[in-house]
Amino acid sequence: MADKKKMVEEITSMDVDFAKWYTDVVKKAELVDYSSVRGCMIIRPYGFAIWENIQHILDTRFKELGHENVSMPMLIPESLLQKEKDHVEGFAPEVAWVTHGGNEKLEERLCIRPTSETLFCEHYSHVIHSYRDLPKLYNQWCSVLRWEKTTRPFLRTMEFHWQEGHTMHETAQEAIDETEQMLNVYADFCEDSLAIPVVKGQKTDKEKFAGAEATYTIEAMMHDGKALQSGTSHYFGDGFAHAFDITFTGRDNKLQYPHQTSWGMSTRIIGAIIMTHGDDNGLVLPPAIAPIQVMVIPIAQHKEGVLEKAAEILDRLKKQFRVKMDDSENSPGWKFAQYEMKGVPLRLEIGPKDIENNQCVLVRRDNREKYFVSLDELETKIPELLKAVHDGLYNKALQNREKRxxxxxxxxxxxxxxxxxxxxxxxxxxxxxxxxxxxxxxxxxxxxxxxxxxxxxxxxxxxxxxxxxxxxxxxxxx
Amino acid sequence: MADKKKMVEEITSMDVDFAKWYTDVVKKAELVDYSSVRGCMIIRPYGFAIWENIQHILDTRFKELGHENVSMPMLIPESLLQKEKDHVEGFAPEVAWVTHGGNEKLEERLCIRPTSETLFCEHYSHVIHSYRDLPKLYNQWCSVLRWEKTTRPFLRTMEFHWQEGHTMHETAQEAIDETEQMLNVYADFCEDSLAIPVVKGQKTDKEKFAGAEATYTIEAMMHDGKALQSGTSHYFGDGFAHAFDITFTGRDNKLQYPHQTSWGMSTRIIGAIIMTHGDDNGLVLPPAIAPIQVMVIPIAQHKEGVLEKAAEILDRLKKQFRVKMDDSENSPGWKFAQYEMKGVPLRLEIGPKDIENNQCVLVRRDNREKYFVSLDELETKIPELLKAVHDGLYNKALQNREKRxxxxxxxxxxxxxxxxxxxxxxxxxxxxxxxxxxxxxxxxxxxxxxxxxxxxxxxxxxxxxxxxxxxxxxxxxx
Known part of the structure; x- marks a missing residue:
């Protein structure tokens, strides 16, 4: 087994080569593996657990705000994609085309969805008839595919996971309010759950979404000073409604076109987490989405009573935190480095001397500060330290942005x-x-x-x- | 608005035409809509909420048993699909082929995954080196696509949602144990959560999965006496491991091939729920996966105090159940029929006289039995009735199977x-x-x-x- 020193040497320093550091981290922290399809990544358990935590927080918030999840097909007929002029111009050059099903050639090509506005619009044309049917507040968790030339794990992949919200409203103002509300949901999520400060604003016409009247965005600054667009929310007016012939009978008994939004956040945000908080020891995860919030590491675990005490602490903490224990044969030093690489926010060390003193050692991942904590106070002290890690990460990221x-x-x-x-x-x-x-x-x-x-x-x-x-x-x- | 009688007349009786009844129910209960891609369905909010509840129960159980979620690409290169001979013979005739990306023709065709054994194997060949890396207990929630000729919502669709577990083990016995364990998970889930009795057994060689050594299955009987294969678990031996060159150094320091399983349950199970429990008034949902377990319907809601009391009850019950209230202008009769169509297990009626008597009326969906229940006892009486609905559904389904x-x-x-x-x-x-x-x-x-x-x-x-x-x-x- 590698000792601590050896592991740390294995990743490139971020100051030497930031791009190489990034690739090293996603591999060494076991977030992804490369597949044999160019630009499509395999998300490994540790990486996918981060995405599941992100999904859980966002999905809960979406539902609190009245949104419902649905599932649209992954395929779009070429004629459907072409219904909205700006939209097809934006997306047609970067889609994958299915031309054969089984052994037969298709009469019409189908593309793998690059985004699902056209599918939602087709469905909305079936189910919206009256103002009583509005608003429709739908969301979908899925993967989409865009034929990108150059790709990097999380940041730009051909296939990526995301959620796409698609809503329809009676009035333009309601739709604009929704667009703004969802941008705020993303901004609050980034700041409160990911410890990533963001700038909220509107995209220029050049940078806006294909077919949108207005695109709102949150922009984050990465450790290297480059920007990462972290979530977008689009206001469509009634352009798609006209193209897809979606009408409803209004309160005035006249036929009207509804007003539309869409909004999305993707696995790209995991790239943002890595590049905002990571350091030369690897990943640093904000506690709210860390698959493991506390890693228990027994010290001198062969000594009598150590493993028992560690297991007892593990059981206690499980009720409140995402916590694991590593009681493998690897050395404590190797374990320290391993879970630093994986960005676990807090390490809990417990050895014979600690047990004697009814205490343990808690070590923060972000600044390596050590705390001797009474075993009686873990349930209150750990949340404080997790909050301190979150705040520390946020402030460091904010300072970086302000400085730059x-x-x-x-x-x-x-x-x-x-x-x-x-x-x-x-x-x-x-x-x-x-x-x-x-x-x-x-x-x-x-x-x-x-x-x-x-x-x-x-x-x-x-x-x-x-x-x-x-x-x-x-x-x-x- | 349609009155109760009119709504009920709108669906075909199951005894007249079971297939037509089925199609009527999936449409009228607002489970699905048809898309413009043949055989690909749109799962609407009410249908998708059923799937989310299924996912939650299964996913929790999988994780309790040590499984981890991952994400594999949706595309498989033709050469990768062809690596295992039996597998490619089984699946190649029914896949969709991507031949173009953006504006260029691909050098090698890619198929949309019909199942992901080949992708998992490729990944396993990268990450399994030693017996210490075993077992690998992975699962994926995704949609897959098979080019079917004739399709019906949930039962057989070109694209469908499922979970596919893929595991690798040190020994054949461990893999066989896993295969059996996961079949039992499916059987328990069907019986305990869906109220569907199942027969557990092994498929004949003719019916087994392409490339498997053994396929285990749970078979359920639908209301019309036909069988529905409801979940399968496959033991692969080390056949794929040989084809994909997956080896590990064993405890004996010799190179060995790991033993493999896969197991899946899909949105097909929603078809089984519909066809096992439904009746001429529509859907009947088992409480464990019903998006709405209790529907509160105020009676004479314009009378003073009724809506307030109903809202108070709603708030109380929300802490414990999935509950909604319909205080729309529609008549109580229309509402009764509407939520019978949607299969809501319990209806709670509350009107002025009930309020006077500090009681409400609870009506079971499965047999329309009515219960006058004190408002002080709701929190204990509702779980009893939900359990009674579950048991009633299970016993009725079991009787149907035994009779037939x-x-x-x-x-x-x-x-x-x-x-x-x-x-x-x-x-x-x-x-x-x-x-x-x-x-x-x-x-x-x-x-x-x-x-x-x-x-x-x-x-x-x-x-x-x-x-x-x-x-x-x-x-x-x-």
């Missing part, structure tokens, strides 16, 4: 700050696509979002000098 | 009983495929299973008259 967010009044200024570091640049924009494209070309940044919390950096567009209408976050993104 | 299970000593005898009714026929078999095929031809029955609980009906094969080796359940199946 700058304002700029010209492209030169943008280039100057980004020559020294990577991060977000706040700068004014006139609203023209041409300027957005020029920033991409001359400074290598894309618009991350027009934040809801606006500031005035200057009066004029950072690019063309014309009067500015919005302050925009610019940056390099995953 | 016969023994026969010749093909003539089989034909005689099946001319009068549909059901299971117990008859002896020599073990020859030829006799099995002859029974299909001459009596229209297939072997359902070789039950674990054997009886001796006669000494000789029902078909050829040679010495019999096994007693077999024969019948017509879905």
């Amino acid at each position: 967010t700058w304002s700029a009044k010209s492209i030169d200024e943008i280039n100057k700050v980004l020559a020294a570091d990577t991060g977000f640049v706040k700068a004014m924009w006139c609203g023209d696509l041409a300027c957005e494209e020029q920033l991409k070309e001359q400074a290598g940044v894309s618009s991350r979002c027009i934040p809801f919390e606006q500031e005035k950096i200057s009066d004029t567009c950072v690019c063309c000098g014309k009067p500015a209408t919005k302050m925009v976050y610019w940056g390099k993104a995953y | 299970t016969w023994s026969a000593k010749s093909i003539d005898e089989i034909n005689k009983v099946l001319a009068a009714d549909t059901g299971f026929v117990k008859a002896m078999w020599c073990g020859d495929l030829a006799c099995e095929e002859q029974l299909k031809e001459q009596a229209g029955v297939s072997s359902r299973c070789i039950p674990f609980e054997q009886e001796k009906i006669s000494d000789t094969c029902v078909c050829c008259g040679k010495p019999a080796t096994k007693m077999v359940y024969w019948g017509k199946a879905y």
Whole structure:
């Protein structure tokens, strides 16, 4: 068995090569394995348990807000995908096509869903007749597939898991409220459960979802200063309703088109967790979604009474926490390194001396601080420490973002700050696509979002000098 | 709004046309909608909530037994599917082929998974090295796709949801134990949670899973006397391990092949629930998986205090049951019929007179028995009644099966009983495929299973008259 030193040496330092560090972590922490289909990953038990915890928190919240889960087919006929013009232009180039079923060639090609607006719309056209049928607040947990050229585990994979909410409303205002509400659900989830601070805002027309009137987004900053779009919520107006002929009889007894939203969060968010909190010892998991919140490690476990006491503590803690014990033959040092690699928020060490003193040692994963805790106080002390880990992670991530967010009044200024570091640049924009494209070309940044919390950096567009209408976050993104 | 009588008239009587009754129920109870892809169904909120309850019970049990969830890709390269000879022969004719990704033709076709043995094996070849890596006890919740010619909602759809467990073991005995354990999990689940009695047994070689050494099955009898295979568990030996070159260093330090199982239960089981318990008023749901266990219906709800009292009861019961209230403007009669159609196990009626008497009326869905219950006793009386509904459903289903299970000593005898009714026929078999095929031809029955609980009906094969080796359940199946 590898000793502690050897294991730690096995991953690349994040400062040496962040991309390599990332790949090392997803492999060594046993989150994924590569499959023989390019760009499709195998999510291993430890990785999938993270996703299950994410699902549980989000699904509970969705249901509290009145949403119901459904299941749509995984296949979409080509003619159905083509019904909404902007949507098909956005997605057709990146779908996988089924052309044969069994031994026969199909009359019409079917694509594997890249997203399910068209399927939901077809169904809604069957079941929405009256204002009494509204709102429809549906969600689906599934995987979708997009034919990507370059892929990386969690961050960009051909197939990925997500949830996609699809709702229909009587009025535009109700739909807009839903769009905003769900963006807030995502933002609160990131901050409260994942310890990831996010910037809330609207996408520019260039960056919005194919077919949407408006796309709202939460943008997080990774450890390396790059942005990661972490969840989006789209307002569609009644465009799809027209394309799919979805109408209802209103309160005024007239035929109307309903107003639509969709919103999604995907396994990409696991990439965000890794790149926000991880360090050179591996993964660091926020307690709310950690598959194991406390790892019990017996010290000198061959000594009389140690394993019994450790097992007794395990049984006690199981009632309140996700907790496991490693009583394998590996050395304590190897175990320490192993569960640091896996990002377990708290380690509980218990040895003969501790037992004598009716105490144990708790060690935080995020900063390695040690606490000697009376065995009588575990049920109150552990939640405090888990909260401290969460807060520590959040504050560190927030500090990173604040340290790396700058304002700029010209492209030169943008280039100057980004020559020294990577991060977000706040700068004014006139609203023209041409300027957005020029920033991409001359400074290598894309618009991350027009934040809801606006500031005035200057009066004029950072690019063309014309009067500015919005302050925009610019940056390099995953 | 339709009144009660009108609604009830809308579904075909099960005695008139069982198939039409089935289709009516899945539509009117709002379980599914048809999509524009042939054979792929849309599972609506009420139908999907049943599946979520099934998932929750099974998933909890799987995890108690040490299984972990993972996610495999939805696509399988043709060459990977072909690695195990029997398996590819069984599945290749019924898969959907992806031939194009984006705008390019693929070098190798990919099929949408019809089942995932090949994907699990590929992964196992990466992660199993030593006996210390065993057992691997993995499960996956997903949808799979098989290119079926004729389809019916839940019973046979091209795409269907299921769970597929895939495990690897150090010894053959351990794998056989796992296969049997998981069959028992399915049988217990059917009986304890779905109120469906099942026959446990082994499939004949003709009926076993493509590539398996042995397939175990649970067979349930539907209301019309036909069989429905409700869950299967397969023992693979080390055949796939050889085909996929999965080896481990054993305790004896020698290279060995691990022994494998897989086991699955699918959304088909919802078809079994419908066809086992349903009646001419619609769906009848076993309480353990009913999305709504108790439906509160206020009577004379415009009268003072009624809605308030009903809401108070709703709040109280929410802590313990899945309960909803319908305070819409529809008539009580319409509501009664509506929630009978949806199979809600208990209806709670509360009106002004009930309130005066500090009581309410509880009505069982299965037999329409009415109970006047003190409002002080709801928390103890409702569990009793839910249990009574469960037991009532189970006993009715068991009686149906017992009434319709016969023994026969010749093909003539089989034909005689099946001319009068549909059901299971117990008859002896020599073990020859030829006799099995002859029974299909001459009596229209297939072997359902070789039950674990054997009886001796006669000494000789029902078909050829040679010495019999096994007693077999024969019948017509879905």
